[in-house]
Structure formats: C-alpha cells, structure tokens
Amino acid sequence: xxxxxxxxxxxxxxxxxxxxxxxxxxxxxxxxxxxxxxxxxxxxxxxxxxxxxxxxxxxxxxxxxxxxxxxxxxxxxxxxxxxxxxxxxxxxxxxxxxxxxxxxxxxxxxxxxxxxxxxxxxxxxxxxxxxxxxxxxxxxxxxxxxxxxxxxxxxxx
Amino acid sequence: xxxxxxxxxxxxxxxxxxxxxxxxxxxxxxxxxxxxxxxxxxxxxxxxxxxxxxxxxxxxxxxxxxxxxxxxxxxxxxxxxxxxxxxxxxxxxxxxxxxxxxxxxxxxxxxxxxxxxxxxxxxxxxxxxxxxxxxxxxxxxxxxxxxxxxxxxxxxxxxxxxxxxxxxxxxxxxxxxxxxxxxxxxxxxxxxxxxxxxxxxxxxxxxxxxxxxxxxxxxxxxxxxxxxxxxxxxxxxxxxxxxxxxxxxxxxxxxxxxxxxxxxxxxxxxxxxxxxxxxxxxxxxxxxxxxxxxxxxxxxxxxxxxxxxxxxxxxxxxxxxxxxxxxxxxxxxxxxxxxxxxxxxxxxxxxxxxxxxxxxxxxxxxxxxxxxxxxxxxxxxxxxxxxxxxxxxxxxxxxxxxxxxxxxxxxxxxxxxxxxxxxxxxxxxxxxxxxxxxxxxxxxxxxxxxxxxxxxxxxxxxxxxxxxxxxxxxxxxxxxxxxxxxxxxxxxxxxxxxxxxxxxxxxxxxxxxxxxxxxxxxxxxxxxxxxxxxxxxxxxxxxxxxxxxxxxxxxxxxxxxxxxxxxxxxxxxxxxxxxxxxxxxxxxxxxxxxxxxxxxxxxxxxxxxxxxxxxxxxxxxxxxxxxxxxxxxxxxxxxxxxxxxxxxxxxxxxxxxxxxxxxxxxxxxxxxxxxxxxxxxxxxxxxxxxxxxxxxx
Amino acid sequence: xxxxxxxxxxxxxxxxxxxxxxxxxxxxxxxxxxxxxxxxxxxxxxxxxxxxxxxxxxxxxxxxxxxxxxxxxxxxxxxxxxxxxxxxxxxxxxxxxxxxxxxx
Numbered sequence: 001x002x003x004x005x006x007x008x009x010x011x012x013x014x015x016x017x018x019x020x021x022x023x024x025x026x027x028x029x030x031x032x033x034x035x036x037x038x039x040x041x042x043x044x045x046x047x048x049x050x051x052x053x054x055x056x057x058x059x060x061x062x063x064x065x066x067x068x069x070x071x072x073x074x075x076x077x078x079x080x081x082x083x084x085x086x087x088x089x090x091x092x093x094x095x096x097x098x099x100x101x102x103x104x105x106x107x108x109x110x111x112x113x114x115x116x117x118x119x120x121x122x123x124x125x126x127x128x129x130x131x132x133x134x135x136x137x138x139x140x141x142x143x144x145x146x147x148x149x150x151x152x153x154x155x156x157x
Numbered sequence: 158x159x160x161x162x163x164x165x166x167x168x169x170x171x172x173x174x175x176x177x178x179x180x181x182x183x184x185x186x187x188x189x190x191x192x193x194x195x196x197x198x199x200x201x202x203x204x205x206x207x208x209x210x211x212x213x214x215x216x217x218x219x220x221x222x223x224x225x226x227x228x229x230x231x232x233x234x235x236x237x238x239x240x241x242x243x244x245x246x247x248x249x250x251x252x253x254x255x256x257x258x259x260x261x262x263x264x265x266x267x268x269x270x271x272x273x274x275x276x277x278x279x280x281x282x283x284x285x286x287x288x289x290x291x292x293x294x295x296x297x298x299x300x301x302x303x304x305x306x307x308x309x310x311x312x313x314x315x316x317x318x319x320x321x322x323x324x325x326x327x328x329x330x331x332x333x334x335x336x337x338x339x340x341x342x343x344x345x346x347x348x349x350x351x352x353x354x355x356x357x358x359x360x361x362x363x364x365x366x367x368x369x370x371x372x373x374x375x376x377x378x379x380x381x382x383x384x385x386x387x388x389x390x391x392x393x394x395x396x397x398x399x400x401x402x403x404x405x406x407x408x409x410x411x412x413x414x415x416x417x418x419x420x421x422x423x424x425x426x427x428x429x430x431x432x433x434x435x436x437x438x439x440x441x442x443x444x445x446x447x448x449x450x451x452x453x454x455x456x457x458x459x460x461x462x463x464x465x466x467x468x469x470x471x472x473x474x475x476x477x478x479x480x481x482x483x484x485x486x487x488x489x490x491x492x493x494x495x496x497x498x499x500x501x502x503x504x505x506x507x508x509x510x511x512x513x514x515x516x517x518x519x520x521x522x523x524x525x526x527x528x529x530x531x532x533x534x535x536x537x538x539x540x541x542x543x544x545x546x547x548x549x550x551x552x553x554x555x556x557x558x559x560x561x562x563x564x565x566x567x568x569x570x571x572x573x574x575x576x577x578x579x580x581x582x583x584x585x586x587x588x589x590x591x592x593x594x595x596x597x598x599x600x601x602x603x604x605x606x607x608x609x610x611x612x613x614x615x616x617x618x619x620x621x622x623x624x625x626x627x628x629x630x631x632x633x634x635x636x637x638x639x640x641x642x643x644x645x646x647x648x649x650x651x652x653x654x655x656x657x658x659x660x661x662x663x664x665x666x667x668x669x670x671x672x673x674x675x676x677x678x679x680x681x682x683x684x685x686x687x688x689x690x691x692x693x694x695x696x697x698x699x700x701x702x703x704x705x706x707x708x709x710x711x712x713x714x715x716x717x718x719x720x721x722x723x724x725x726x727x728x729x730x731x732x733x734x735x736x737x738x739x740x741x742x743x744x745x746x747x748x749x750x751x752x753x754x755x756x757x758x759x760x761x762x763x764x765x766x767x768x769x770x771x772x773x774x775x776x777x778x779x780x781x782x783x784x785x786x787x788x789x790x791x792x793x794x795x796x797x798x799x800x801x802x803x804x805x806x807x808x809x810x811x812x813x814x815x816x817x818x819x820x821x822x823x824x825x826x827x828x829x830x831x832x833x834x835x836x837x838x839x840x841x842x843x844x845x846x847x848x849x850x851x852x853x854x
Numbered sequence: 855x856x857x858x859x860x861x862x863x864x865x866x867x868x869x870x871x872x873x874x875x876x877x878x879x880x881x882x883x884x885x886x887x888x889x890x891x892x893x894x895x896x897x898x899x900x901x902x903x904x905x906x907x908x909x910x911x912x913x914x915x916x917x918x919x920x921x922x923x924x925x926x927x928x929x930x931x932x933x934x935x936x937x938x939x940x941x942x943x944x945x946x947x948x949x950x951x952x953x954x955x956x957x958x
Contacts (some may be wrong), residue, residue, distance in 0.1 A: 002858045004857075005860075005876075007859065007906045008857060008860065008861070012864040013858065015868065016864060016871070016915075017866070018906075019871045019872065020871050020874075021900050022887050023871060023872070023874065023875060023878075023879065023887065023888055027918070028881065028884065031884060031887055032883070035891070038885030038891065038894070039890075039894065041896060042897075045861070045898060047900050048899075049861075049902060049904075051904070051905070051916050053920075054897075054920060055902060060925065060943075061924065061927050062890070062894070062923065065927050065928045066926070069930055069931060070886065070887070071933070071945060072932070073883060073934040073937065073938065076938055076941075077937065077938070077941050089950075091873075091876075091877030092874065094877055095873050095874045095877070097942050097958075098871050099866065102866050117905075118904075118912050118913055118916055123913055123916055126913045126914075126917065127917055134921065138921060138924055141928065145931060146931075148932060149935040150925060150931070152935035152938070152939055152944075153867075153935050153938055153939070
C-alpha cells in the first residue's frame with residue numbers, strides 16, 4: 001500500500017464518518033458543522049482526482065456558502081429540539097435495498113483505467129465557448145432565485 | 158420675360174375672387190376695388206405678354222402644369238399663348254375692367270356686393286382659363302366654371318323667383334350641350350390617348366369621315382349650348398334677370414363667345430368634315446334669322462339685346478361654317494365691344510328708370526321710356542353709335558366685320574346661308590333702331606303709362622348716370638369707332654396673323670381670311686354677284702333704319718295697325734311666343750324629365766335597388782343562423798367535452814397527491830430503484846435509452 | 855482494487871447515508887443537509903470516473919459537476935426560504951406539518 005492509497009482511504013473514512021454524524025447528531029448545529037467537514041473533505045478528494053477547479057469551487061460554494069447559509073437559517077429557526085424520529089423503519093429498509101442492488105450491479109462491471117488531469121485553463125476555455133449559454137442561463141437563474149428567496153423570506157417591499 | 162408669368166393672368170382674378178369673398182365686406186366699395194384691380198392686372202399683363210409675343214414671335218408658347226401623375230400617365234393643365242388666345246385675353250380683360258368700374262355706379266347700394274365682385278372675378282379668371290387652355294381638360298374646367306359663374310351671377314338676386322329659375326334654366330340648358338361636347342372629347346381621348354388640343358388638331362382629321370362628322374357636331378353642340386344657338390338658346394333671354402353688368406360681360410361679349418372660340422380652336426377637327434361644317438353654317442344662319450325676328454316684337458330693352466346677341470353669334474357661327482375664319486373672329490371682336498356698349502347703355506337707362514318706376518320688370522319696358530335724349534345725352538349718343546355699329550353702318554367696326562361675314566358666305570356659294578344673313582341684316586338694323594327710337598325719341602311715356610295701369614305715382618326725376626358709368630360708355634364707343642378705322646387697314650394682316658395658327662394644320666387662309674377648306678353648299682345658286690358686298694349690306698341696313706324711323710320716330714308708318722289684324726296679328730303672336738320655344742322647354746322639362754324620368758328612377762330604386770339590399774340582408778341573416786348553430790353545437794360541444802374529461806382525469810390523479818413529503822421522497826427513491834432494476838435486468842432494451850440520455854446530457 | 859473502485863464504493867456508502875438521512879429525519883434543516891450529502895456523493899462519483907476517461911469527456915463531466923454544485927447551492931437557498939416561511943406559519947420547522955394541500 002502506498003501513501004497515496006492510505007491518504008485516500010483516510011480521507012474517505014473521514015468523509016463517511018462525518019456524513020453519518022451530520023445526519024445522526026442530536027444537535028442541529030453539530031450536524032451543520034459535520035456537513036462542513038464533509039464538504040471540505042470532498043474538496044480534497046477532488047483535488048486528488050485531478051479536478052482542481054472543481055475542488056476550489058466546492059470549497060468556496062459549498063463549504064463557504066451553503067454551510068454559512070445553513071447556520072444563518074438555524075439561527076432564524078427555533079431550537080426546540082427534535083422530536084423523536086418516527087420513520088426509521090422505511091428509511092432504513094430503502095437504503096438497504098439500494099445498497100444491495102448497487103453492489104450487485106458493480107459485481108458485473110469493471111472500472112476503467114488511465115489517469116487524467118484536467119487543466120483549469122482548458123476547462124475554462126471549454127466552459128466559456130461551448131457551454132457559454134448554459135453559464136449565462138445559470139447566472140440568470142441565480143438572479144431569479146435571489147429575488148425569489150428574498151421575497152419568500154418576506155421582502156415584499 | 159412676361160410670358161413666363163402667363164399663369165398669373167388667370168390666377169390673380171381667381172385668387173382675388175376668394176379674397177373678396179372673405180374680406181370684401183370690410184373694404185371700401187365692398188370689394189369693388191378688388192374687382193377692378195383683378196381685371197386691370199390681367200389686362201396689363203395680357204398687354205405686356207402680347208407685346209412680348211409679337212415682337213419676339215413667341216407664338217405657341219405653352220406651359221404645362223402636371224397635377225396628378227399615376228405611373229406613366231399624368232393629368233395636366235396647360236395653357237398656350239398664341240394668336241387665338243392673345244386676342245381673347247385682351248378683349249376679356251379690357252371689357253372686364255371697364256365693367257368693373259361701371260359696376261361701382263350701377264350696383265351701388267345693392268346688398269351682397271362682395272359676393273357680386275367675387276363672382277365677377279371668378280368669372281374673369283374662368284374665362285381666361287377657357288381661352289388660354291391648351292388641352293380639352295383645362296378648357297372644360299374653364300367651360301364649366303364660367304357656367305357656374307353664369308348661374309351665380311344670373312341668380313344674383315336669388316330672392317326673386319324669376320331670377321332663380323332663370324339661373325337654373327341657363328345652367329341646365331348649357332349642361333345639355335356640354336354632355337355632347339364631353340362625349341366628343343371622351344371619344345377623342347379614347348382614340349388618341351391625349352387631350353392636348355394642338356395634338357388632336359393634327360391627329361383627329363385622320364379619323365373615319367363619319368365619326369369625324371359626329372365628333373365635330375358633338376363638339377359644336379357644346380358650343381351651341383354655351384353660345385345660345387338654336388335650339389339651346391332659350392336661356393339667354395331669361396338670363397336678363399341678372400344685373401345688366403352681368404349681361405354686359407357674360408351674355409354679350411365674353412361667355413357666349415366661348416362656343417365660337419371652341420370652334421375657332423378646334424377648327425381643324427370641325428372643318429375636316431363638310432357635313433359638320435354644313436351643320437355649323439346652317440344652325441348659325443338659321444339662328445341669326447329667327448333671333449332677329451323675335452327681337453322685332455320685344456318690349457324689354459335687355460331682351461332685345463339678348464336676341465341680338467344670339468343673332469350676331471349666329472353670324473359668327475355661319476361665318477366659321479362656310480370657312481370664313483378671319484371674318485368670324487373679326488365679327489367676334491367688333492361685336493364684343495359694341496354689344497357691351499349697348500348693354501351698358503341699356504343699363505344706364507334701366508338704372509335710372511328703376512328709380513322712377515321701382516318695378517324691375519317695368520323699368521326695362523320700352524313702352525315706359527321715350528324722350529330720354531335730352532336728359533341723358535351721353536348715354537343716348539353712345540348708344541346711337543353702338544346701334545349703328547350693330548346695324549353695320551359705315552365706317553363703324555360692325556360694318557367691316559359683318560361685311561366680311563357676308564362676303565365669306567358669298568364665296569362659299571350657299572344660297573340659304575347667304576340670304577338668311579342678308580335679310581337678317583335688315584332685321585337687325587330695324588330692331589336696333591326701333592329700340593333706340595323708342596327709348597330716346599319722342600315723349601317720356603312713363604307717367605302716362607303708370608297712371609293708365611294704376612301704378613304708383615312717379616317722381617319725374619330723369620338724370621344722366623354718374624361718371625363712373627358714363628366714362629366706360631364713352632370708352633367703348635370710342636373703341637368701336639376706332640376699330641372702324643383700323644379694321645379695313647389691318648384686315649389683310651389680321652388674316653395673316655390668324656393664318657399663323659391654322660398653318661400648323663395645313664389650312665391656309667386666302668385673301669379674305671377665308672379658309673381653304675371643303676365646304677359644300679347645300680343650295681347653290683340664286684346669289685346675285687352683281688353688287689359688291691358692301692352695297693348689299695348697306696342697302697338692307699339702311700332700309701331697316703328707315704323703316705324703323707318711319708314707324709317709331711315719325712309714326713308715319715302705323716305698325717300698330719299692321720299687327721292688330723290679319724297676317725300681321727298671326728305673325729306677331731308667333732314671334733311674341735318666341736316660336737313656342739319656352740313652352741317646348743317647359744313641356745320637356747316638366748312633363749318629360751320630371752314626371753317620366755323621375756317615376757322611372759323611383760321604380761327602379763324601389764324595386765331593383767331595394768330588392769337587392771333586402772335580399773342581401775336576408776342572406777346575411779341565414780348565414781348568421783347557420784354560424785350560430787355550428788358555434789353552439791360543434792364548438793361548444795368540443796370545449797365542454799374537453800373540460801369534462803379533464804376533470805375526471807384530475808379527480809383520478811388527485812389520489813397521488815398526499816401532502817406528506819416523506820411519502821414523496823419515498824416515491825422518488827422507489828422510482829430510482831425501479832429504473833436501476835430495469836437497467837440491471839434488461840439492459841438491452843434500456844441501455845440505448847440511457848445512452849441517449851447520457852449523450853444528451 | 856484500484857483507486858477508482860474504492861472511491862466508487864465510498865460514494866455509494868455516502869449516497870446511502872444521505873438517503874437514510876433524507877427518509878428518516880423530520881427536521882427541515884436535517885433534510886437539507888442530507889440532500890447536500892446526496893448530491894456530493896453523486897458528484898464525487900462523476901469526478902471519479904472522469905479521472906479515468908478521455909480528456910474531452912472528462913471536461914464535460916467536470917462542467918456537469920460545476921453546474922451541479924451551483925444548482926445545489928441555489929436550491930439550498932430556496933429551501934431555506936421556504937422553511938423560514940413554514941416556520942412563520944406553523945411555528946415549527948418539521949416537514950410533516952404541512953400535509954394539507956390547501957391553504958392554512
């Protein structure tokens with residue numbers, strides 16, 4: 001086992017554990033923090049996988065944006081403590097089925113080989129030429145969402 | 158240089174006419190000055206243009222104004238300055254100026270003066286349009302406009318029923334003639350595609366002789382209407398209901414000459430067919446004769462002059478018919494002056510009589526006049542000069558021009574024309590001297606007549622007219638005398654002058670100004686070639702004067718007894734009834750036009766037109782009903798059906814909506830698992846789809 | 855077992871965790887967190903496979919992931935807006951409060 005694999009496994013383990021804790025921790029705030037850890041870990045993995053730009057975006061947007069958003073939301077909502085979870089049964093069942101199916105399928109196919117690293121400049125070129133329209137639409141959408149969100153929260157003025 | 162402003166000659170009077178209408182009330186003389194200025198301006202400009210044209214030989218100067226262009230065709234008005242139009246321009250503007258000045262005195266104190274001067278100015282402008290027009294469209298515009306002005310001016314005192322109906326009669330009668338003229342013009346346009354008179358003069362003679370004759374006659378019928386030739390002449394004597402100034406300018410010297418002018422302008426067309434020439438000559442001479450006979454028994458001073466006008470125009474038409482182009486025009490010129498003179502003198506008398514008798518009809522009645530020589534010397538003398546000119550006495554202008562006409566008739570060789578004209582000369586002299594003697598000789602009969610007929614008392618206030626009125630009289634008399642001296646000297650050059658116009662069309666004028674055309678006399682022979690022409694006319698005219706003198710001055714010839722019984726009475730009755738022409742007109746218009754035509758039009762309107770309209774309405778109702786059925790049944794059915802089915806479907810789908818979010822999530826996951834299973838167990842069916850989805854992503 | 859497979863299995867596990875959280879929890883914020891975990895697991899998988907394929911395909915995959923991240927962020931924002939409204943109306947931020955499909 002080389003260092004690369006060890007570090008990879010470590011990071012993945014951290015990711016999985018923090019994901020689980022994010023979902024299962026009793027305090028909401030803890031959950032949000034664990035989510036933050038999870039997201040940063042993801043970013044690290046992206047870096048390892050040759051997608052630097054994506055990794056940066058991940059950390060900026062997700063860890064920096066969404067987590068902060070969630071924290072603010074938590075502050076606006078009451079912390080009365082969660083009532084007892086009722087639907088563990090069906091949820092667990094579904095997840096089990098899902099896992100089983102997936103591993104069954106995986107047994108049938110083989111993963112590809114060859115390592116690729118996408119340089120950011122090339123990605124930028126592609127995005128701004130081929131997917132320009134999509135980017136523009138996305139930004140438009142973001143603007144719309146901004147307005148919608150502010151309205152939803154009560155900005156009728 | 159001046160010739161470029163030729164359009165102003167006709168535009169300025171029209172413009173001033175509008176101006177007078179708008180602001181005339183506030184100007185001194187209520188628009189009279191506008192009238193004088195307008196006519197005078199046209200006169201000066203015409204003189205300048207004439208001088209320029211003669212010195213620089215600019216004959217045939219044409220100016221075209223395109224006012225509507227559609228594609229390749231365009232409608233235009235064009236004017237031409239040539240031998241024909243110059244003379245008329247000068248005559249019209251000169252006489253108009255004099256009459257405008259005269260109107261200051263004659264129309265003084267009348268109500269509606271701005272209207273009068275405005276209409277007079279419009280008339281001057283319209284007449285100038287007519288004479289300056291170079292294409293039939295513009296000429297027709299002028300033609301109709303003078304007709305309208307005639308209507309307006311005759312009916313100036315529209316509150317008097319006789320005046321109103323006279324105006325209507327005038328307009329309608331000339332309209333009858335205009336229809337034929339328009340038909341002729343339309344045919345020419347259809348055939349040759351142009352309305353230009355000069356071009357048509359070249360092109361038209363190439364038509365088939367029968368059609369050409371018809372066209373010529375049609376055009377002449379329009380001229381007959383406007384120039385009051387038989388049988389379209391009844392309007393002219395009723396037109397005397399208008400002011401005397403109107404009679405002087407319209408119905409003696411200018412407007413009625415429009416018909417003659419048309420013949421002069423379109424001479425190549427009319428003269429190309431011997432039959433149409435014959436028509437012209439016979440109508441002209443016949444009219445000359447019967448109009449003169451009617452003047453013998455008339456007591457209304459203005460009506461006598463009206464008949465005289467008809468008769469003299471008959472002379473002109475007869476002259477043109479037999480080929481006397483220059484004589485015809487010559488007579489037009491001299492007649493314009495002395496007839497205007499005669500009318501203005503008559504107006505002077507009537508104006509004064511009106512103050513005494515007050516009744517508009519009686520103030521024109523010669524039986525109430527008499528002995529007016531001493532108090533109205535100027536009027537009497539100038540009228541005497543005018544009368545002699547009309548009678549054709551040496552050395553006045555009428556002598557030369559009438560002689561030229563008779564000479565042309567002599568050359569042509571048609572006996573009927575010749576003798577009619579000669580006898581008419583006798584009648585002319587007789588009736589005009591009858592007029593003069595009855596007006597100015599003997600005793601003033603008004604007081605006695607009024608007493609006899611139990612009219613109001615008279616104030617014997619006989620006086621000469623004011624200078625504004627007498628000066629034009631003197632000027633016109635002077636012109637008649639002057640022309641009398643000029644005419645014999647310039648007869649040759651005048652013929653040459655006019656010949657310049659006809660030369661373009663291959664018609665030459667011979668020594669006496671007679672055109673070299675083919676006139677075929679209908680009745681030849683019986684013409685004494687022994688005496689010279691002036692001898693014949695002088696004898697007959699002198700005879701006429703003598704008879705009148707004996708009858709009315711010295712009363713040695715008892716005319717009264719002659720007409721009291723026997724043949725005389727019959728003749729008198731016929732003449733007095735104007736050959737029944739008035740009755741004929743009344744019959745035609747009332748019985749025929751109103752009753753029959755109106756009834757027929759009414760039947761047509763009710764049965765046919767209303768039938769069509771009602772039928773369309775009924776069809777419309779049927780269509781509406783059908784559409785309604787379709788709309789309600791079919792379309793509404795479809796719409797409602799869709800609604801109902803959607804409602805059912807909605808009710809069915811509603812069962813999926815639960816509202817509990819976890820259920821939704823479950824459903825999503827279950828769906829995803831389902832897809833996975835499909836992909837796993839039946840990849841061959843679904844992999845293309847998934848691949849397609851993957852590609853589209 | 856190479857790197858790709860490891861990451862693949864890990865992403866599946868993370869996906870399962872997220873799914874578990876989504877179906878099990880009732881709090882709105884918790885569910886939002888779970889959704890984020892789900893999306894991230896999916897993105898990880900895509901990048902994982904993109905690492906092993908041709909360049910152009912890899913680029914397309916990364917663009918996809920880019921959009922996915924952006925959209926996830928957006929959707930989180932809207933979600934929070936809705937949850938705040940939910941709280942205002944009901945006084946609680948539990949999902950199953952709003953079960954009635956008509957106006958409150």
